Every structure is written in structure tokens, then in C-alpha cells.
Amino acid sequence: xxxxxxxxxxxxxxxxxxxxxxxxxxxxxxxxxxxxxxxxxxxxxxxxxxxxxxxxxxxxxxxxxxxxxxxxxxxxxxxxxxxxxxxxxxxxxxxxxxxxxxxxxxxxxxxxxxxxxxxxxxxxxxxxxxxxxxxxxxxxxxxxxxxxxxxxx
Amino acid sequence: xxxxxxxxxxxxxxxxxxxxxxxxxxxxxxxxxxxxxxxxxxxxxxxxxxxxxxxxxxxxxxxxxxxxxxxxxxxxxxxxxxxxxxxxxxxxxxxxxxxxxxxxxxxxxxxxxxxxxxxxxxxxxxxxxxxxxxxxxxxxxxxxxxxxxxxxx
Amino acid sequence: xxxxxxxxxxxxxxxxxxxxxxxxxxxxxxxxxxxxxxxxxxxxxxxxxxxxxxxxxxxxxxxxxxxxxxxxxxxxxxxxxxxxxxxxxxxxxxxxxxxxxxxxxxxxxxxxxxxxxxxxxxxxxxxxxxxxxxxxxxxxxxxxxxxxxxxxx
Amino acid sequence: xxxxxxxxxxxxxxxxxxxxxxxxxxxxxxxxxxxxxxxxxxxxxxxxxxxxxxxxxxxxxxxxxxxxxxxxxxxxxxxxxxxxxxxxxxxxxxxxxxxxxxxxxxxxxxxxxxxxxxxxxxxxxxxxxxxxxxxxxxxxxxxxxxxxxxxxx
Amino acid sequence: xxxxxxxxxxxxxxxxxxxxxxxxxxxxxxxxxxxxxxxxxxxxxxxxxxxxxxxxxxxxxxxxxxxxxxxxxxxxxxxxxxxxxxxxxxxxxxxxxxxxxxxxxxxxxxxxxxxxxxxxxxxxxxxxxxxxxxxxxxxxxxxxxxxxxxxxx
Numbered sequence: 001x002x003x004x005x006x007x008x009x010x011x012x013x014x015x016x017x018x019x020x021x022x023x024x025x026x027x028x029x030x031x032x033x034x035x036x037x038x039x040x041x042x043x044x045x046x047x048x049x050x051x052x053x054x055x056x057x058x059x060x061x062x063x064x065x066x067x068x069x070x071x072x073x074x075x076x077x078x079x080x081x082x083x084x085x086x087x088x089x090x091x092x093x094x095x096x097x098x099x100x101x102x103x104x105x106x107x108x109x110x111x112x113x114x115x116x117x118x119x120x121x122x123x124x125x126x127x128x129x130x131x132x133x134x135x136x137x138x139x140x141x142x143x144x145x146x147x148x149x150x151x152x153x
Numbered sequence: 154x155x156x157x158x159x160x161x162x163x164x165x166x167x168x169x170x171x172x173x174x175x176x177x178x179x180x181x182x183x184x185x186x187x188x189x190x191x192x193x194x195x196x197x198x199x200x201x202x203x204x205x206x207x208x209x210x211x212x213x214x215x216x217x218x219x220x221x222x223x224x225x226x227x228x229x230x231x232x233x234x235x236x237x238x239x240x241x242x243x244x245x246x247x248x249x250x251x252x253x254x255x256x257x258x259x260x261x262x263x264x265x266x267x268x269x270x271x272x273x274x275x276x277x278x279x280x281x282x283x284x285x286x287x288x289x290x291x292x293x294x295x296x297x298x299x300x301x302x303x304x305x306x
Numbered sequence: 307x308x309x310x311x312x313x314x315x316x317x318x319x320x321x322x323x324x325x326x327x328x329x330x331x332x333x334x335x336x337x338x339x340x341x342x343x344x345x346x347x348x349x350x351x352x353x354x355x356x357x358x359x360x361x362x363x364x365x366x367x368x369x370x371x372x373x374x375x376x377x378x379x380x381x382x383x384x385x386x387x388x389x390x391x392x393x394x395x396x397x398x399x400x401x402x403x404x405x406x407x408x409x410x411x412x413x414x415x416x417x418x419x420x421x422x423x424x425x426x427x428x429x430x431x432x433x434x435x436x437x438x439x440x441x442x443x444x445x446x447x448x449x450x451x452x453x454x455x456x457x458x459x
Numbered sequence: 460x461x462x463x464x465x466x467x468x469x470x471x472x473x474x475x476x477x478x479x480x481x482x483x484x485x486x487x488x489x490x491x492x493x494x495x496x497x498x499x500x501x502x503x504x505x506x507x508x509x510x511x512x513x514x515x516x517x518x519x520x521x522x523x524x525x526x527x528x529x530x531x532x533x534x535x536x537x538x539x540x541x542x543x544x545x546x547x548x549x550x551x552x553x554x555x556x557x558x559x560x561x562x563x564x565x566x567x568x569x570x571x572x573x574x575x576x577x578x579x580x581x582x583x584x585x586x587x588x589x590x591x592x593x594x595x596x597x598x599x600x601x602x603x604x605x606x607x608x609x610x611x612x
Numbered sequence: 613x614x615x616x617x618x619x620x621x622x623x624x625x626x627x628x629x630x631x632x633x634x635x636x637x638x639x640x641x642x643x644x645x646x647x648x649x650x651x652x653x654x655x656x657x658x659x660x661x662x663x664x665x666x667x668x669x670x671x672x673x674x675x676x677x678x679x680x681x682x683x684x685x686x687x688x689x690x691x692x693x694x695x696x697x698x699x700x701x702x703x704x705x706x707x708x709x710x711x712x713x714x715x716x717x718x719x720x721x722x723x724x725x726x727x728x729x730x731x732x733x734x735x736x737x738x739x740x741x742x743x744x745x746x747x748x749x750x751x752x753x754x755x756x757x758x759x760x761x762x763x764x765x
Binding site: 071074075078079081082083085086089090091093094098119122126130133134136137138139140141142143148149150151152153 | 161162163164165166167168169170171187188189190191194195197198199201202205214216221222225226228229230232233236237240258259261262263265
């Protein structure tokens with residue numbers, strides 16, 4: 001059975017991992033391993049360990065704040081997550097929702113929920129539906145909002 | 154037979170991999186391996202895997218958005234792609250088209266198409282025509298627009 | 307017995323390691339190993355060595371200045387700390403307090419003390435209470451200030 | 460016989476490698492290995508391969524554009540070149556000329572020529588004249604323009 | 613006998629390595645190994661090699677210019693120096709003096725001299741006086757200027 005690792009934070013203000021878990025369970029039969037860390041900078045080693053302990057793919061959930069220093073932290077976290085992937089040859093789908101992507105709490109929660117759900121679908125495709133992903137290449141998909149769609153010529 | 158790996162995204166709004174594939178096929182006989190991932194941050198490990206599975210060179214296609222956060226993501230992706238190259242000793246030709254490089258959809262599509270085609274030529278040269286590349290050194294080539302040409306003295 | 311490594315600097319203007327040490331001792335029985343280096347850029351190798359010498363987790367304390375160049379140094383240090391974690395598969399909880407997070411010395415000292423204490427609790431949880439952390443996922447915890455709490459929908 | 464690897468790009472608008480080659484040949488007897496790649500992001504793996512194939516030192520020539528995105532690309536390339544050096548324990552002398560360092564084509568060409576020549580001298584010193592370099596420590600040398608000289612006290 | 617590696621540049625406008633050497637010799641009996649490279653980007657591999665050849669700790673001296681591009685180069689150099697440390701498990705004390713830290717040549721020279729001297733003391737402490745460093749934790753030390761001191765509460 002395929003295994004998916006979920007790494008999330010106590011800093012985030014929305015429980016994205018539960019949304020992703022539910023979505024994954026509705027799509028396929030996978031084992032789930034879930035780890036929670038304080039903040040996004042703690043995600044890279046957590047994702048690495050999940051992959052090394054046998055997960056086939058991981059998801060890393062985070063909710064960076066709106067300030068320049070928060071963007072800097074998100075940059076460090078993302079860079080570390082990419083390094084974790086290169087060390088293992090496995091994907092870590094990053095599900096980051098920046099606080100300044102929405103104008104109020106309600107909108108931010110909806111965005112986080114939707115992005116988590118749609119990236120769970122991506123994980124399902126990376127595991128079981130690679131052909132489907134290939135057909136979606138260059139089609140302007142967006143996670144957590146309306147798709148941009150392919151360019152109109 | 155030489156093998157070229159193509160890694161692209163569902164986020165991009167133009168199917169650059171197909172353009173490159175067609176161009177490569179018109180220039181030489183190569184095997185093609187194609188993987189699609191959600192976004193540009195997923196490209197480094199995808200390119201790494203393609204190279205590790207036997208591809209001699211890879212192309213990574215992406216279309217970063219126009220916002221500062223998008224530039225940051227592109228930076229992380231590019232840094233990861235360079236690391237993937239250093240891990241394997243093989244080239245990954247990055248074909249990124251930034252949304253703010255063109256003023257409308259039509260122009261952006263034309264730029265993406267042309268850049269993909271010209272970088273496919275570069276891949277062909279890296280594989281089979283290293284001498285030709287050496288003769289082009291310092292001549293101000295541009296992919297997806299008019300060449301800048303050598304400096305006039 | 308679990309062991310915690312503490313790495314801090316002579317540059318910082320508050321002795322956060324002592325606060326963390328006291329908090330850890332009040333929560334559990336752990337061995338402590340403490341190293342002091344000049345500045346935050348010296349923390350990554352110090353944390354790495356602590357982990358390699360047998361510490362199960364490390365804390366890295368720093369107090370970056372308010373200027374752009376200070377943010378750049380903090381970025382380098384954080385990136386290095388993440389790399390140290392990926393090299394060992396162990397957590398390094400970063401406890402950085404930026405000088406511009408408070409308006410005067412008194413407030414800054416209080417922030418540093420509180421953040422050190424709350425991150426010591428996080429270290430305790432990472433070592434002994436992983437389930438507790440999982441229950442706190444997505445609840446908007448903040449170290450050194452009032453929690454943001456979960457998003458109101 | 461010592462060997463020097465030269466990596467340059469088709470993007471650059473001046474053939475700096477030829478200048479460096481000529482200068483090196485006038486100073487000493489070295490073997491030269493020359494590779495041309497499309498752009499500066501392709502330089503790190505090219506330099507790495509040159510060093511791994513037996514070159515004792517490498518030079519990497521590039522001419523980044525004037526826009527913020529060009530600075531970002533140069534940053535990625537430089538970071539990769541430093542990594543290539545750390546992987547091999549050998550020097551890669553970076554010879555980058557930024558388009559905005561000069562006000563017109565003629566001045567830019569002169570700068571590129573002079574910088575390539577002076578860095579070729581540095582390569583010669585790194586290979587054969589380490590004592591000479593040590594005597595120049597802290598003397599404010601500049602490649603491609605008048606030396607700044609030591610600080611006047 | 614402990615050995616200290618010194619890596620500096622011909623770009624810098626002050627001979628900081630000599631100051632550090634003198635200070636180290638006055639404090640303890642150590643072997644010194646000194647390498648000079650063109651610029652700060654050449655320091656990481658130089659420091660790495662010094663450490664690999666048996667130095668117990670290294671110092672890296674540089675004097676970045678005042679422009680944004682200079683800050684970017686300093687960032688690359690510092691990141692590489694941190695990586696060199698992580699690769700060896702040894703400290704490289706970075707002694708960078710930014711040209712815009714002082715208002716004229718005289719002040720800059722004094723700053724460079726003082727910073728080199730005080731960081732030489734740090735190297736001495738890292739080698740022989742770790743307890744002394746631990747007592748200085750969180751006391752607001754500054755190299756090359758008046759100490760900030762601990763926060764007043």
C-alpha cells in the first residue's frame with residue numbers, strides 16, 4: 001500500500017492536514033503518517049524523515065505570515081523542502097497559504113481548505129495517475145482558486 | 154540512443170514540452186521521457202529522477218507568475234534545478250517564461266513557443282553539436298526573441 | 307536519557323539558553339550540552355556538532371539586528387540550520403528574536419525570555435509528546451506572544 | 460601540465476574566453492579545455508564537469524542582463540559555482556560582467572576584455588604564484604578597472 | 613599544536629589577516645596557514661581546503677563593496693562559508709567589513725583592524741577557552757565597535 005507523509009505546523013491557523021487526509025482517503029487506499037512541528041522551518045527535516053521512514057510522497061502544510069521576514073522564512077522552508085526531495089528522489093508537495101493571500105479569516109480558511117484538497121488530488125495523481133497529470137501539462141491549473149486555464153491565442 | 158527528459162507543470166498556461174518534443178524529433182533521433190508535476194517547485198526532483206533513470210539531459214519548463222512571491226518560487230526552483238545538475242553531472246536546460254515578460258496572452262504564448270523551440274535546439278547542440286555551441290560563445294544569443302548579438306565596438 | 311544541545315551567541319543581548327535550560331529541567335529529565343559561539347552565522351556548525359555528538363535535538367538561539375544586512379545574516383544562519391537538520395535527520399529548533407520585534411530593551415528582553423521558554427516546551431513535545439503536538443496542528447500557536455488562534459469562519 | 464577549464468555562454472555578448480585563453484598562453488604553459496553552454500545557469504554543472512575531468516582550476520564567464528530577474532539568475536549561477544568548488548576542492552574563478560556596469564557597448568566590451576584578462580592572471584597566480592597572491596592580500600585590487608588600492612589612514 | 617587557517621582576498625583594502633595573525637601569536641602558540649584569493653566568492657573553497665588540510669579552525673576575511681550587487685556577493689560567500697563548515701564540522705569565523713560601515717578610509721581601516729583583532733580573540737576562545745565563551749553568552753558583544761551589552765530590564 002502506498003504511504004503518504006503529512007507534515008504540518010502548530011503555527012498555521014487552519015488544520016489543512018485533516019482536509020488532505022480526508023480527500024486522500026476518499027480517492028484511494030493509502031497509509032497516512034502525520035507529524036506536527038512548531039513552524040515552517042521545522043518542516044524540511046520532518047518531511048525528510050517521513051520519506052526516509054517509507055512514505056512514497058509527502059505533503060508539507062504551512063501558513064506564512066504577511067511580513068517580509070515571513071516571506072524570508074517561507075523561502076528558507078521551501079528551499080529546505082526542495083533539498084529534502086533531492087536527497088530522497090521523492091516528491092514533497094508544498095501546501096503553503098500566505099496570510100496576505102486573503103482579505104479576512106473566512107476567505108483565508110476557505111483558500112486553505114480548497115488548496116489542501118486540490119493538492120491532495122495532486123498527490124493522488126503523482127502516486128497513481130501520472131498519465132492524467134501529463135494530459136494536464138500547460139493547462140493553467142491553480143490550487144485553491146479558479147484555474148487560469150491555457151493561454152488564449 | 155540519447156535520451157532527453159522533459160519535466161513540466163500543470164500550472165503553466167502553455168504546453169511547451171510538446172513544442173520541444175516536436176523540435177527535438179525534427180532535429181535528431183532521441184528517446185523522450187516526459188513527466189508532469191503540479192508547479193515549478195516540483196520540477197527539481199522530477200528532473201533529478203529523469204536524469205537518474207538514464208536521461209542524458211533534461212529540460213524543465215515553467216511559467217512563473219508576475220508577483221514578488223512568484224519570483225521567489227522561481228528562484229527556489231532554479232536553485233534546485235542547479236543542484237540536481239550538480240548531483241548528476243548532467244545538464245537541465247531551464248525553460249522558464251515569466252508571465253510579466255509579455256503584455257498579453259497571445260504574445261506570451263508566442264514567447265513560450267519560441268523559447269521552448271530554441272532551447273530544444275540548445276539541448277540538441279549539448280548532445281550532438283558541442284563544437285557548434287563553442288563557435289556561438291559570446292555572440293549574444295537570446296531564446297524566444299531577437300538575438301542581442303555581439304557587442305559593437 | 308534524552309539529550310538536548312543548546313547553541314547560542316555572545317552577540318545576543320539576552321541569555322535565552324539559561325531560560326530554556328531551566329524550563330526543560332522543570333518539564334523533564336534531559337541531559338544538556340551547551341556551546342556558545344560569536345554570532346548567528348557560527349550556529350549551524352555548532353548545532354550540527356551537538357547533534358553528531360549525540361544530542362537528540364538542538365536549540366539555536368540568536369538575536370539578529372534590525373538592519374537589512376542583519377536580516378541577510380539571519381537568512382544565511384537559518385538556511386544553514388535547516389541544512390544541519392537535513393544532514394542529521396534531527397530537529398534544531400531556531401529561537402531567533404529580531405531586535406526590531408520590540409520597541410525597547412525591556413520589551414525585547416521579555417519577548418526573548420518568553421520565546422525561549424515556549425520553544426523549550428516545543429522541544430519537550432518533540433522529544434516526548436508528539437501526540438500533543440499533533441493535536442495542536444493548525445491552531446495558530448505563537449512563541450513569545452499571544453497565540454493567533456485558529457481562523458474564525 | 461596544469462589544465463584550465465573554460466566555461467562560457469552563448470548569451471554573453473563578448474567572447475571573454477578567447478581573451479583569457481590568449482592571456483594564459485602568454486603567461487604559462489597550460490592545457491585548456493573549453494565548453495560553451497546557453498546561459499549562466501548552465502555554467503555550474505559545466506564547470507563541475509571540467510574540474511572532474513581533470514582541470515586544476517576553471518573560469519566561468521557570463522554577462523548577466525540589467526534587470527532584477529537577471530540579478531536573481533546571476534545569484535543562482537554564482538551560488539552553484541561556489542557549490543561546484545566545494546564539491547571538488549578546486550577554484551572556479553567567476554568572470555561575470557553585468558550589462559549595467561557600463562554605459563554603452565564599447566565600454567562594456569572593454570570592461571569584459573580587461574576583466575577576462577586580469578582574472579586569467581589570477582588563475583595563473585592560483586596555479587603557480589601563490590606567494591605573489593599572498594603579497595597582494597588586502598591591497599584593493601580590481602579586475603577590469605583601476606585598482607581601489609589599500610585604505611589611506 | 614593547534615592550527616588556524618587564514619583566507620583573505622586581494623580585493624580587500626586592508627590587510628586584516630596580518631592583524632589577526634599577530635593577535636593570535638600574542639595569545640597562544642598556534643600554527644598558521646595563510647591563503648590569498650582574488651575575491652570573497654573564492655573564500656569558501658579556500659577555507660574548506662585549509663580545514664581539510666588539517667587546520668582546526670579558519671578565519672575568512674573580506675571587504676564587500678557598498679552596492680546591492682556587493683551585498684549579493686557577500687551573501688553567496690557567507691552561504692558558501694557556512695556550507696564549508698557543515699562539510700567539515702569545523703568553524704570558519706567570518707570577518708567581513710562592509711565598505712558602507714564607515715564614512716571614510718581612516719574609519720574603515722580602524723574598524724577592519726579592530727574587528728580582525730577581536731575575531732582573532734574569538735578564534736582563540738573557540739580553540740582553548742570554550743568556558744569563557746559560554747560565560748559571555750547573551751552579553752551583547754560586538755566585534756570592531758563598542759559592545760551593545762546585555763538588555764537593560
